[in-house]
Amino acid sequence: MSAIPTLDIRRYDSDRDAFVAELGAAYREWGFAGIRGHGISAELIDGAYDRFRAFFALPAETKMKYHIKGSGGARGYTPFGVETAKDSKYPDLKEFWHIGREIPRDSRFADVMPPNLWPEEIAGFRDYGYGLYTALDQLGTRVLRALALHIGLPENFFENKTDSGNSILRPIHYPPITADDIPNVRAGAHEDINFITLLVGASAAGLEVKSRTGEWVPFTSAEDTIVVNIGDMLQRLTNHVYPSTTHRVVNPPGELARKPRYSVPFFLHPNPDVVLDPLDCCVSEGNPRRYSTSITSHEYLMERLREIKLA
Known part of the structure:
Protein backbone atom coordinates (compact mmCIF):
# COMPACT_ATOMS: atom_id res chain seq x y z
CA MET A 1 0.00 0.00 0.00
CA SER A 2 1.38 3.45 -0.89
CA ALA A 3 2.22 5.88 1.89
CA ILE A 4 1.01 9.46 2.31
CA PRO A 5 3.84 11.62 0.93
CA THR A 6 5.87 14.19 2.85
CA LEU A 7 7.40 17.01 0.75
CA ASP A 8 9.85 19.83 1.47
CA ILE A 9 8.12 23.15 0.74
CA ARG A 10 11.48 24.86 0.12
CA ARG A 11 11.36 23.12 -3.27
CA TYR A 12 8.60 25.59 -4.22
CA ASP A 13 11.41 28.12 -4.65
CA SER A 14 14.13 25.82 -6.01
CA ASP A 15 12.23 23.18 -8.05
CA ARG A 16 8.76 24.68 -8.48
CA ASP A 17 7.26 22.71 -11.37
CA ALA A 18 8.21 19.32 -9.94
CA PHE A 19 7.14 20.28 -6.42
CA VAL A 20 3.74 21.57 -7.60
CA ALA A 21 3.19 18.38 -9.65
CA GLU A 22 4.11 16.09 -6.73
CA LEU A 23 2.10 18.04 -4.14
CA GLY A 24 -0.92 18.22 -6.43
CA ALA A 25 -0.72 14.47 -7.09
CA ALA A 26 -0.52 13.77 -3.34
CA TYR A 27 -3.65 15.82 -2.68
CA ARG A 28 -5.59 14.32 -5.59
CA GLU A 29 -4.82 10.84 -4.25
CA TRP A 30 -4.94 11.32 -0.47
CA GLY A 31 -6.25 14.80 0.37
CA PHE A 32 -3.30 14.75 2.82
CA ALA A 33 0.44 15.46 2.73
CA GLY A 34 3.25 16.15 5.17
CA ILE A 35 5.09 19.47 4.79
CA ARG A 36 8.63 19.89 6.08
CA GLY A 37 11.13 22.70 5.60
CA HIS A 38 8.35 25.07 6.69
CA GLY A 39 10.56 27.42 8.68
CA ILE A 40 8.34 27.62 11.78
CA SER A 41 10.75 27.51 14.70
CA ALA A 42 10.73 24.71 17.26
CA GLU A 43 10.91 27.42 19.94
CA LEU A 44 7.58 28.88 18.80
CA ILE A 45 5.90 25.48 18.50
CA ASP A 46 7.26 24.15 21.82
CA GLY A 47 6.55 27.44 23.62
CA ALA A 48 2.96 27.40 22.38
CA TYR A 49 2.49 23.77 23.40
CA ASP A 50 3.85 24.54 26.89
CA ARG A 51 1.26 27.33 27.33
CA PHE A 52 -1.59 25.20 25.99
CA ARG A 53 -0.73 22.29 28.30
CA ALA A 54 -0.55 24.69 31.25
CA PHE A 55 -4.02 26.02 30.42
CA PHE A 56 -5.61 22.56 30.19
CA ALA A 57 -4.06 21.66 33.56
CA LEU A 58 -6.02 24.48 35.27
CA PRO A 59 -9.02 23.58 37.46
CA ALA A 60 -12.27 23.03 35.52
CA GLU A 61 -13.96 26.02 37.14
CA THR A 62 -11.09 28.29 36.00
CA LYS A 63 -11.30 27.02 32.42
CA MET A 64 -15.08 27.47 32.40
CA LYS A 65 -14.58 31.23 32.93
CA TYR A 66 -13.58 31.25 29.25
CA HIS A 67 -16.50 29.20 27.95
CA ILE A 68 -19.03 31.42 26.17
CA LYS A 69 -22.41 29.71 26.14
CA GLY A 70 -24.28 29.97 22.86
CA SER A 71 -21.18 30.96 20.87
CA GLY A 72 -20.61 27.56 19.29
CA GLY A 73 -17.12 27.61 20.79
CA ALA A 74 -16.07 30.26 18.25
CA ARG A 75 -13.55 31.71 20.72
CA GLY A 76 -12.22 30.62 24.08
CA TYR A 77 -12.81 27.27 25.78
CA THR A 78 -15.01 24.31 24.87
CA PRO A 79 -15.26 21.60 27.58
CA PHE A 80 -15.36 17.82 27.25
CA GLY A 81 -18.35 16.06 25.79
CA VAL A 82 -19.56 18.78 23.42
CA GLU A 83 -18.20 18.27 19.92
CA THR A 84 -19.62 15.16 18.25
CA ALA A 85 -18.52 13.91 14.83
CA LYS A 86 -21.34 14.04 12.27
CA ASP A 87 -23.58 10.93 12.53
CA SER A 88 -21.76 9.75 15.68
CA LYS A 89 -23.73 8.79 18.79
CA TYR A 90 -20.90 9.67 21.17
CA PRO A 91 -19.05 12.94 21.77
CA ASP A 92 -15.29 13.10 21.17
CA LEU A 93 -12.94 12.63 24.12
CA LYS A 94 -11.43 16.11 24.06
CA GLU A 95 -11.51 19.68 25.31
CA PHE A 96 -10.17 22.58 23.27
CA TRP A 97 -9.53 26.29 22.91
CA HIS A 98 -10.14 28.52 19.89
CA ILE A 99 -7.95 31.41 18.76
CA GLY A 100 -9.32 33.39 15.81
CA ARG A 101 -8.11 36.15 13.54
CA GLU A 102 -7.57 39.54 15.15
CA ILE A 103 -9.57 42.01 13.05
CA PRO A 104 -10.56 45.67 13.53
CA ARG A 105 -13.87 45.80 15.39
CA ASP A 106 -15.29 48.00 12.60
CA SER A 107 -14.51 45.31 10.00
CA ARG A 108 -17.43 44.20 7.83
CA PHE A 109 -16.84 40.69 9.23
CA ALA A 110 -16.90 41.74 12.92
CA ASP A 111 -20.41 40.35 13.42
CA VAL A 112 -19.29 36.82 12.49
CA MET A 113 -15.70 36.97 13.83
CA PRO A 114 -15.77 37.82 17.56
CA PRO A 115 -12.77 39.11 19.52
CA ASN A 116 -10.38 36.60 21.08
CA LEU A 117 -10.31 35.65 24.74
CA TRP A 118 -6.95 35.22 26.47
CA PRO A 119 -6.48 33.31 29.75
CA GLU A 120 -4.93 35.67 32.26
CA GLU A 121 -3.61 32.73 34.33
CA ILE A 122 -1.03 31.65 31.69
CA ALA A 123 1.84 34.05 30.97
CA GLY A 124 2.74 34.22 27.29
CA PHE A 125 -0.40 32.42 26.11
CA ARG A 126 -1.40 35.27 23.82
CA ASP A 127 2.08 35.91 22.37
CA TYR A 128 2.80 32.26 21.63
CA GLY A 129 -0.77 31.40 20.64
CA TYR A 130 -1.18 34.23 18.18
CA GLY A 131 2.43 33.88 17.02
CA LEU A 132 1.73 30.28 16.02
CA TYR A 133 -1.59 31.33 14.44
CA THR A 134 0.21 33.86 12.24
CA ALA A 135 3.01 31.46 11.25
CA LEU A 136 0.54 28.75 10.20
CA ASP A 137 -1.62 31.26 8.34
CA GLN A 138 1.44 32.28 6.31
CA LEU A 139 2.43 28.65 5.67
CA GLY A 140 -1.12 27.86 4.54
CA THR A 141 -0.92 30.71 2.05
CA ARG A 142 2.24 29.14 0.58
CA VAL A 143 0.57 25.72 0.26
CA LEU A 144 -2.45 27.30 -1.44
CA ARG A 145 -0.14 28.95 -4.00
CA ALA A 146 1.11 25.52 -5.07
CA LEU A 147 -2.42 24.11 -5.12
CA ALA A 148 -3.58 27.02 -7.31
CA LEU A 149 -0.77 26.48 -9.82
CA HIS A 150 -1.50 22.75 -9.99
CA ILE A 151 -5.02 23.39 -11.32
CA GLY A 152 -3.94 26.11 -13.74
CA LEU A 153 -4.78 29.20 -11.68
CA PRO A 154 -2.48 32.17 -10.90
CA GLU A 155 -0.37 31.43 -7.82
CA ASN A 156 -1.98 34.27 -5.83
CA PHE A 157 -5.54 33.21 -6.74
CA PHE A 158 -6.51 32.35 -3.15
CA GLU A 159 -4.85 35.27 -1.38
CA ASN A 160 -7.66 37.85 -1.58
CA LYS A 161 -10.09 35.04 -0.67
CA THR A 162 -8.35 34.08 2.58
CA ASP A 163 -6.78 37.35 3.86
CA SER A 164 -9.76 37.92 6.20
CA GLY A 165 -10.67 34.27 6.62
CA ASN A 166 -12.39 33.11 9.80
CA SER A 167 -9.45 30.78 10.44
CA ILE A 168 -9.06 29.03 13.80
CA LEU A 169 -6.10 27.73 15.81
CA ARG A 170 -7.40 24.93 18.00
CA PRO A 171 -5.19 23.57 20.81
CA ILE A 172 -6.75 20.22 21.81
CA HIS A 173 -6.29 18.10 24.95
CA TYR A 174 -7.26 14.43 24.77
CA PRO A 175 -7.12 13.23 28.39
CA PRO A 176 -5.80 9.86 29.55
CA ILE A 177 -8.32 7.06 28.90
CA THR A 178 -8.86 5.15 32.13
CA ALA A 179 -11.54 2.62 31.12
CA ASP A 180 -11.11 -0.10 28.50
CA ASP A 181 -14.70 -0.44 27.30
CA ILE A 182 -15.74 3.13 26.42
CA PRO A 183 -17.55 3.54 23.09
CA ASN A 184 -16.13 7.03 22.44
CA VAL A 185 -12.95 7.74 20.49
CA ARG A 186 -10.66 10.74 20.80
CA ALA A 187 -11.94 12.12 17.50
CA GLY A 188 -14.58 10.29 15.49
CA ALA A 189 -14.24 9.77 11.74
CA HIS A 190 -14.87 13.11 10.05
CA GLU A 191 -13.88 15.48 7.28
CA ASP A 192 -12.74 19.04 8.02
CA ILE A 193 -15.02 21.94 7.12
CA ASN A 194 -12.53 24.56 5.94
CA PHE A 195 -10.13 25.12 2.98
CA ILE A 196 -7.04 23.39 4.40
CA THR A 197 -5.99 22.21 7.86
CA LEU A 198 -2.40 22.44 9.10
CA LEU A 199 -1.68 20.12 12.04
CA VAL A 200 1.28 20.83 14.32
CA GLY A 201 2.42 17.96 16.48
CA ALA A 202 0.94 14.89 14.82
CA SER A 203 4.03 13.05 16.01
CA ALA A 204 1.96 11.14 18.62
CA ALA A 205 0.33 8.06 17.13
CA GLY A 206 -3.42 8.02 16.60
CA LEU A 207 -4.17 9.93 13.39
CA GLU A 208 -5.56 7.63 10.69
CA VAL A 209 -6.57 8.55 7.14
CA LYS A 210 -9.10 6.59 5.06
CA SER A 211 -7.68 5.54 1.69
CA ARG A 212 -9.68 5.44 -1.53
CA THR A 213 -10.05 1.69 -1.07
CA GLY A 214 -11.53 2.16 2.40
CA GLU A 215 -8.51 1.14 4.48
CA TRP A 216 -7.44 3.16 7.52
CA VAL A 217 -3.83 4.28 7.04
CA PRO A 218 -1.93 5.51 10.13
CA PHE A 219 -0.12 8.82 9.52
CA THR A 220 2.41 9.58 12.26
CA SER A 221 4.72 12.28 10.98
CA ALA A 222 8.27 13.23 11.95
CA GLU A 223 8.47 15.97 14.56
CA ASP A 224 9.58 18.63 12.06
CA THR A 225 6.63 17.90 9.73
CA ILE A 226 3.28 19.69 9.61
CA ARG A 236 -16.48 21.93 -3.11
CA LEU A 237 -14.70 24.88 -4.75
CA THR A 238 -12.48 22.52 -6.80
CA ASN A 239 -15.39 20.22 -7.71
CA HIS A 240 -13.68 17.34 -5.82
CA VAL A 241 -10.39 17.61 -7.77
CA TYR A 242 -8.90 18.05 -4.28
CA PRO A 243 -10.77 15.55 -2.04
CA SER A 244 -11.57 16.15 1.61
CA THR A 245 -10.57 12.82 3.13
CA THR A 246 -12.17 11.12 6.11
CA HIS A 247 -9.81 10.84 9.09
CA ARG A 248 -9.97 10.08 12.80
CA VAL A 249 -7.90 9.97 15.98
CA VAL A 250 -8.11 6.49 17.48
CA ASN A 251 -7.59 5.54 21.10
CA PRO A 252 -4.13 4.04 21.56
CA PRO A 253 -3.72 0.49 22.92
CA GLY A 254 -2.89 -0.50 26.48
CA GLU A 255 -0.72 1.76 28.59
CA LEU A 256 -0.40 4.38 25.83
CA ALA A 257 -4.08 5.15 26.38
CA ARG A 258 -3.26 6.24 29.93
CA LYS A 259 -1.23 9.17 28.58
CA PRO A 260 -2.77 12.47 27.48
CA ARG A 261 -2.48 13.55 23.86
CA TYR A 262 -2.21 17.14 22.67
CA SER A 263 -2.49 18.43 19.14
CA VAL A 264 -2.84 21.85 17.53
CA PRO A 265 -4.65 22.04 14.19
CA PHE A 266 -4.99 25.33 12.31
CA PHE A 267 -8.17 25.48 10.24
CA LEU A 268 -7.58 27.89 7.36
CA HIS A 269 -10.91 29.33 6.22
CA PRO A 270 -11.84 31.51 3.27
CA ASN A 271 -13.27 34.97 3.90
CA PRO A 272 -16.89 34.69 5.12
CA ASP A 273 -18.34 36.09 1.88
CA VAL A 274 -16.48 33.77 -0.55
CA VAL A 275 -18.99 31.86 -2.69
CA LEU A 276 -18.08 28.17 -2.90
CA ASP A 277 -19.22 27.51 -6.49
CA PRO A 278 -17.06 25.01 -8.41
CA LEU A 279 -14.28 26.69 -10.39
CA ASP A 280 -14.58 26.43 -14.18
CA CYS A 281 -11.06 25.01 -14.41
CA CYS A 282 -12.17 22.06 -12.26
CA VAL A 283 -15.27 21.19 -14.32
CA SER A 284 -14.84 18.87 -17.31
CA GLU A 285 -16.57 16.14 -19.24
CA GLY A 286 -14.94 13.59 -16.96
CA ASN A 287 -15.69 15.63 -13.82
CA PRO A 288 -19.06 17.35 -14.37
CA ARG A 289 -20.24 20.12 -12.03
CA ARG A 290 -21.33 18.50 -8.74
CA TYR A 291 -23.14 21.46 -7.13
CA SER A 292 -26.02 23.44 -8.58
CA THR A 293 -26.77 25.78 -5.65
CA SER A 294 -24.54 28.61 -4.38
CA ILE A 295 -23.50 28.99 -0.75
CA THR A 296 -21.08 31.35 1.00
CA SER A 297 -18.35 30.01 3.21
CA HIS A 298 -20.03 31.50 6.32
CA GLU A 299 -23.39 29.88 5.49
CA TYR A 300 -21.59 26.60 4.90
CA LEU A 301 -19.69 26.89 8.19
CA MET A 302 -22.86 27.49 10.21
CA GLU A 303 -24.61 24.56 8.55
CA ARG A 304 -21.74 22.26 9.47
CA LEU A 305 -21.30 23.57 13.04
CA ARG A 306 -24.94 22.65 13.71
CA GLU A 307 -24.24 19.11 12.47
CA ILE A 308 -21.36 18.59 14.91
CA LYS A 309 -23.26 20.09 17.85
CA LEU A 310 -21.14 23.24 18.17
CA ALA A 311 -23.92 25.61 17.08
Missing part, protein backbone atom coordinates in the same frame (compact mmCIF):
# COMPACT_ATOMS: atom_id res chain seq x y z
CA VAL A 227 0.41 17.61 8.26
CA VAL A 228 -1.75 19.55 5.79
CA ASN A 229 -5.08 18.23 4.53
CA ILE A 230 -7.91 19.42 2.30
CA GLY A 231 -11.23 20.47 3.86
CA ASP A 232 -14.77 20.32 2.50
CA MET A 233 -14.89 23.96 1.37
CA LEU A 234 -11.89 23.52 -0.94
CA GLN A 235 -13.26 20.17 -2.11
Whole structure:
Protein backbone atom coordinates (compact mmCIF):
# COMPACT_ATOMS: atom_id res chain seq x y z
CA MET A 1 0.00 0.00 0.00
CA SER A 2 1.38 3.45 -0.89
CA ALA A 3 2.22 5.88 1.89
CA ILE A 4 1.01 9.46 2.31
CA PRO A 5 3.84 11.62 0.93
CA THR A 6 5.87 14.19 2.85
CA LEU A 7 7.40 17.01 0.75
CA ASP A 8 9.85 19.83 1.47
CA ILE A 9 8.12 23.15 0.74
CA ARG A 10 11.48 24.86 0.12
CA ARG A 11 11.36 23.12 -3.27
CA TYR A 12 8.60 25.59 -4.22
CA ASP A 13 11.41 28.12 -4.65
CA SER A 14 14.13 25.82 -6.01
CA ASP A 15 12.23 23.18 -8.05
CA ARG A 16 8.76 24.68 -8.48
CA ASP A 17 7.26 22.71 -11.37
CA ALA A 18 8.21 19.32 -9.94
CA PHE A 19 7.14 20.28 -6.42
CA VAL A 20 3.74 21.57 -7.60
CA ALA A 21 3.19 18.38 -9.65
CA GLU A 22 4.11 16.09 -6.73
CA LEU A 23 2.10 18.04 -4.14
CA GLY A 24 -0.92 18.22 -6.43
CA ALA A 25 -0.72 14.47 -7.09
CA ALA A 26 -0.52 13.77 -3.34
CA TYR A 27 -3.65 15.82 -2.68
CA ARG A 28 -5.59 14.32 -5.59
CA GLU A 29 -4.82 10.84 -4.25
CA TRP A 30 -4.94 11.32 -0.47
CA GLY A 31 -6.25 14.80 0.37
CA PHE A 32 -3.30 14.75 2.82
CA ALA A 33 0.44 15.46 2.73
CA GLY A 34 3.25 16.15 5.17
CA ILE A 35 5.09 19.47 4.79
CA ARG A 36 8.63 19.89 6.08
CA GLY A 37 11.13 22.70 5.60
CA HIS A 38 8.35 25.07 6.69
CA GLY A 39 10.56 27.42 8.68
CA ILE A 40 8.34 27.62 11.78
CA SER A 41 10.75 27.51 14.70
CA ALA A 42 10.73 24.71 17.26
CA GLU A 43 10.91 27.42 19.94
CA LEU A 44 7.58 28.88 18.80
CA ILE A 45 5.90 25.48 18.50
CA ASP A 46 7.26 24.15 21.82
CA GLY A 47 6.55 27.44 23.62
CA ALA A 48 2.96 27.40 22.38
CA TYR A 49 2.49 23.77 23.40
CA ASP A 50 3.85 24.54 26.89
CA ARG A 51 1.26 27.33 27.33
CA PHE A 52 -1.59 25.20 25.99
CA ARG A 53 -0.73 22.29 28.30
CA ALA A 54 -0.55 24.69 31.25
CA PHE A 55 -4.02 26.02 30.42
CA PHE A 56 -5.61 22.56 30.19
CA ALA A 57 -4.06 21.66 33.56
CA LEU A 58 -6.02 24.48 35.27
CA PRO A 59 -9.02 23.58 37.46
CA ALA A 60 -12.27 23.03 35.52
CA GLU A 61 -13.96 26.02 37.14
CA THR A 62 -11.09 28.29 36.00
CA LYS A 63 -11.30 27.02 32.42
CA MET A 64 -15.08 27.47 32.40
CA LYS A 65 -14.58 31.23 32.93
CA TYR A 66 -13.58 31.25 29.25
CA HIS A 67 -16.50 29.20 27.95
CA ILE A 68 -19.03 31.42 26.17
CA LYS A 69 -22.41 29.71 26.14
CA GLY A 70 -24.28 29.97 22.86
CA SER A 71 -21.18 30.96 20.87
CA GLY A 72 -20.61 27.56 19.29
CA GLY A 73 -17.12 27.61 20.79
CA ALA A 74 -16.07 30.26 18.25
CA ARG A 75 -13.55 31.71 20.72
CA GLY A 76 -12.22 30.62 24.08
CA TYR A 77 -12.81 27.27 25.78
CA THR A 78 -15.01 24.31 24.87
CA PRO A 79 -15.26 21.60 27.58
CA PHE A 80 -15.36 17.82 27.25
CA GLY A 81 -18.35 16.06 25.79
CA VAL A 82 -19.56 18.78 23.42
CA GLU A 83 -18.20 18.27 19.92
CA THR A 84 -19.62 15.16 18.25
CA ALA A 85 -18.52 13.91 14.83
CA LYS A 86 -21.34 14.04 12.27
CA ASP A 87 -23.58 10.93 12.53
CA SER A 88 -21.76 9.75 15.68
CA LYS A 89 -23.73 8.79 18.79
CA TYR A 90 -20.90 9.67 21.17
CA PRO A 91 -19.05 12.94 21.77
CA ASP A 92 -15.29 13.10 21.17
CA LEU A 93 -12.94 12.63 24.12
CA LYS A 94 -11.43 16.11 24.06
CA GLU A 95 -11.51 19.68 25.31
CA PHE A 96 -10.17 22.58 23.27
CA TRP A 97 -9.53 26.29 22.91
CA HIS A 98 -10.14 28.52 19.89
CA ILE A 99 -7.95 31.41 18.76
CA GLY A 100 -9.32 33.39 15.81
CA ARG A 101 -8.11 36.15 13.54
CA GLU A 102 -7.57 39.54 15.15
CA ILE A 103 -9.57 42.01 13.05
CA PRO A 104 -10.56 45.67 13.53
CA ARG A 105 -13.87 45.80 15.39
CA ASP A 106 -15.29 48.00 12.60
CA SER A 107 -14.51 45.31 10.00
CA ARG A 108 -17.43 44.20 7.83
CA PHE A 109 -16.84 40.69 9.23
CA ALA A 110 -16.90 41.74 12.92
CA ASP A 111 -20.41 40.35 13.42
CA VAL A 112 -19.29 36.82 12.49
CA MET A 113 -15.70 36.97 13.83
CA PRO A 114 -15.77 37.82 17.56
CA PRO A 115 -12.77 39.11 19.52
CA ASN A 116 -10.38 36.60 21.08
CA LEU A 117 -10.31 35.65 24.74
CA TRP A 118 -6.95 35.22 26.47
CA PRO A 119 -6.48 33.31 29.75
CA GLU A 120 -4.93 35.67 32.26
CA GLU A 121 -3.61 32.73 34.33
CA ILE A 122 -1.03 31.65 31.69
CA ALA A 123 1.84 34.05 30.97
CA GLY A 124 2.74 34.22 27.29
CA PHE A 125 -0.40 32.42 26.11
CA ARG A 126 -1.40 35.27 23.82
CA ASP A 127 2.08 35.91 22.37
CA TYR A 128 2.80 32.26 21.63
CA GLY A 129 -0.77 31.40 20.64
CA TYR A 130 -1.18 34.23 18.18
CA GLY A 131 2.43 33.88 17.02
CA LEU A 132 1.73 30.28 16.02
CA TYR A 133 -1.59 31.33 14.44
CA THR A 134 0.21 33.86 12.24
CA ALA A 135 3.01 31.46 11.25
CA LEU A 136 0.54 28.75 10.20
CA ASP A 137 -1.62 31.26 8.34
CA GLN A 138 1.44 32.28 6.31
CA LEU A 139 2.43 28.65 5.67
CA GLY A 140 -1.12 27.86 4.54
CA THR A 141 -0.92 30.71 2.05
CA ARG A 142 2.24 29.14 0.58
CA VAL A 143 0.57 25.72 0.26
CA LEU A 144 -2.45 27.30 -1.44
CA ARG A 145 -0.14 28.95 -4.00
CA ALA A 146 1.11 25.52 -5.07
CA LEU A 147 -2.42 24.11 -5.12
CA ALA A 148 -3.58 27.02 -7.31
CA LEU A 149 -0.77 26.48 -9.82
CA HIS A 150 -1.50 22.75 -9.99
CA ILE A 151 -5.02 23.39 -11.32
CA GLY A 152 -3.94 26.11 -13.74
CA LEU A 153 -4.78 29.20 -11.68
CA PRO A 154 -2.48 32.17 -10.90
CA GLU A 155 -0.37 31.43 -7.82
CA ASN A 156 -1.98 34.27 -5.83
CA PHE A 157 -5.54 33.21 -6.74
CA PHE A 158 -6.51 32.35 -3.15
CA GLU A 159 -4.85 35.27 -1.38
CA ASN A 160 -7.66 37.85 -1.58
CA LYS A 161 -10.09 35.04 -0.67
CA THR A 162 -8.35 34.08 2.58
CA ASP A 163 -6.78 37.35 3.86
CA SER A 164 -9.76 37.92 6.20
CA GLY A 165 -10.67 34.27 6.62
CA ASN A 166 -12.39 33.11 9.80
CA SER A 167 -9.45 30.78 10.44
CA ILE A 168 -9.06 29.03 13.80
CA LEU A 169 -6.10 27.73 15.81
CA ARG A 170 -7.40 24.93 18.00
CA PRO A 171 -5.19 23.57 20.81
CA ILE A 172 -6.75 20.22 21.81
CA HIS A 173 -6.29 18.10 24.95
CA TYR A 174 -7.26 14.43 24.77
CA PRO A 175 -7.12 13.23 28.39
CA PRO A 176 -5.80 9.86 29.55
CA ILE A 177 -8.32 7.06 28.90
CA THR A 178 -8.86 5.15 32.13
CA ALA A 179 -11.54 2.62 31.12
CA ASP A 180 -11.11 -0.10 28.50
CA ASP A 181 -14.70 -0.44 27.30
CA ILE A 182 -15.74 3.13 26.42
CA PRO A 183 -17.55 3.54 23.09
CA ASN A 184 -16.13 7.03 22.44
CA VAL A 185 -12.95 7.74 20.49
CA ARG A 186 -10.66 10.74 20.80
CA ALA A 187 -11.94 12.12 17.50
CA GLY A 188 -14.58 10.29 15.49
CA ALA A 189 -14.24 9.77 11.74
CA HIS A 190 -14.87 13.11 10.05
CA GLU A 191 -13.88 15.48 7.28
CA ASP A 192 -12.74 19.04 8.02
CA ILE A 193 -15.02 21.94 7.12
CA ASN A 194 -12.53 24.56 5.94
CA PHE A 195 -10.13 25.12 2.98
CA ILE A 196 -7.04 23.39 4.40
CA THR A 197 -5.99 22.21 7.86
CA LEU A 198 -2.40 22.44 9.10
CA LEU A 199 -1.68 20.12 12.04
CA VAL A 200 1.28 20.83 14.32
CA GLY A 201 2.42 17.96 16.48
CA ALA A 202 0.94 14.89 14.82
CA SER A 203 4.03 13.05 16.01
CA ALA A 204 1.96 11.14 18.62
CA ALA A 205 0.33 8.06 17.13
CA GLY A 206 -3.42 8.02 16.60
CA LEU A 207 -4.17 9.93 13.39
CA GLU A 208 -5.56 7.63 10.69
CA VAL A 209 -6.57 8.55 7.14
CA LYS A 210 -9.10 6.59 5.06
CA SER A 211 -7.68 5.54 1.69
CA ARG A 212 -9.68 5.44 -1.53
CA THR A 213 -10.05 1.69 -1.07
CA GLY A 214 -11.53 2.16 2.40
CA GLU A 215 -8.51 1.14 4.48
CA TRP A 216 -7.44 3.16 7.52
CA VAL A 217 -3.83 4.28 7.04
CA PRO A 218 -1.93 5.51 10.13
CA PHE A 219 -0.12 8.82 9.52
CA THR A 220 2.41 9.58 12.26
CA SER A 221 4.72 12.28 10.98
CA ALA A 222 8.27 13.23 11.95
CA GLU A 223 8.47 15.97 14.56
CA ASP A 224 9.58 18.63 12.06
CA THR A 225 6.63 17.90 9.73
CA ILE A 226 3.28 19.69 9.61
CA VAL A 227 0.41 17.61 8.26
CA VAL A 228 -1.75 19.55 5.79
CA ASN A 229 -5.08 18.23 4.53
CA ILE A 230 -7.91 19.42 2.30
CA GLY A 231 -11.23 20.47 3.86
CA ASP A 232 -14.77 20.32 2.50
CA MET A 233 -14.89 23.96 1.37
CA LEU A 234 -11.89 23.52 -0.94
CA GLN A 235 -13.26 20.17 -2.11
CA ARG A 236 -16.48 21.93 -3.11
CA LEU A 237 -14.70 24.88 -4.75
CA THR A 238 -12.48 22.52 -6.80
CA ASN A 239 -15.39 20.22 -7.71
CA HIS A 240 -13.68 17.34 -5.82
CA VAL A 241 -10.39 17.61 -7.77
CA TYR A 242 -8.90 18.05 -4.28
CA PRO A 243 -10.77 15.55 -2.04
CA SER A 244 -11.57 16.15 1.61
CA THR A 245 -10.57 12.82 3.13
CA THR A 246 -12.17 11.12 6.11
CA HIS A 247 -9.81 10.84 9.09
CA ARG A 248 -9.97 10.08 12.80
CA VAL A 249 -7.90 9.97 15.98
CA VAL A 250 -8.11 6.49 17.48
CA ASN A 251 -7.59 5.54 21.10
CA PRO A 252 -4.13 4.04 21.56
CA PRO A 253 -3.72 0.49 22.92
CA GLY A 254 -2.89 -0.50 26.48
CA GLU A 255 -0.72 1.76 28.59
CA LEU A 256 -0.40 4.38 25.83
CA ALA A 257 -4.08 5.15 26.38
CA ARG A 258 -3.26 6.24 29.93
CA LYS A 259 -1.23 9.17 28.58
CA PRO A 260 -2.77 12.47 27.48
CA ARG A 261 -2.48 13.55 23.86
CA TYR A 262 -2.21 17.14 22.67
CA SER A 263 -2.49 18.43 19.14
CA VAL A 264 -2.84 21.85 17.53
CA PRO A 265 -4.65 22.04 14.19
CA PHE A 266 -4.99 25.33 12.31
CA PHE A 267 -8.17 25.48 10.24
CA LEU A 268 -7.58 27.89 7.36
CA HIS A 269 -10.91 29.33 6.22
CA PRO A 270 -11.84 31.51 3.27
CA ASN A 271 -13.27 34.97 3.90
CA PRO A 272 -16.89 34.69 5.12
CA ASP A 273 -18.34 36.09 1.88
CA VAL A 274 -16.48 33.77 -0.55
CA VAL A 275 -18.99 31.86 -2.69
CA LEU A 276 -18.08 28.17 -2.90
CA ASP A 277 -19.22 27.51 -6.49
CA PRO A 278 -17.06 25.01 -8.41
CA LEU A 279 -14.28 26.69 -10.39
CA ASP A 280 -14.58 26.43 -14.18
CA CYS A 281 -11.06 25.01 -14.41
CA CYS A 282 -12.17 22.06 -12.26
CA VAL A 283 -15.27 21.19 -14.32
CA SER A 284 -14.84 18.87 -17.31
CA GLU A 285 -16.57 16.14 -19.24
CA GLY A 286 -14.94 13.59 -16.96
CA ASN A 287 -15.69 15.63 -13.82
CA PRO A 288 -19.06 17.35 -14.37
CA ARG A 289 -20.24 20.12 -12.03
CA ARG A 290 -21.33 18.50 -8.74
CA TYR A 291 -23.14 21.46 -7.13
CA SER A 292 -26.02 23.44 -8.58
CA THR A 293 -26.77 25.78 -5.65
CA SER A 294 -24.54 28.61 -4.38
CA ILE A 295 -23.50 28.99 -0.75
CA THR A 296 -21.08 31.35 1.00
CA SER A 297 -18.35 30.01 3.21
CA HIS A 298 -20.03 31.50 6.32
CA GLU A 299 -23.39 29.88 5.49
CA TYR A 300 -21.59 26.60 4.90
CA LEU A 301 -19.69 26.89 8.19
CA MET A 302 -22.86 27.49 10.21
CA GLU A 303 -24.61 24.56 8.55
CA ARG A 304 -21.74 22.26 9.47
CA LEU A 305 -21.30 23.57 13.04
CA ARG A 306 -24.94 22.65 13.71
CA GLU A 307 -24.24 19.11 12.47
CA ILE A 308 -21.36 18.59 14.91
CA LYS A 309 -23.26 20.09 17.85
CA LEU A 310 -21.14 23.24 18.17
CA ALA A 311 -23.92 25.61 17.08
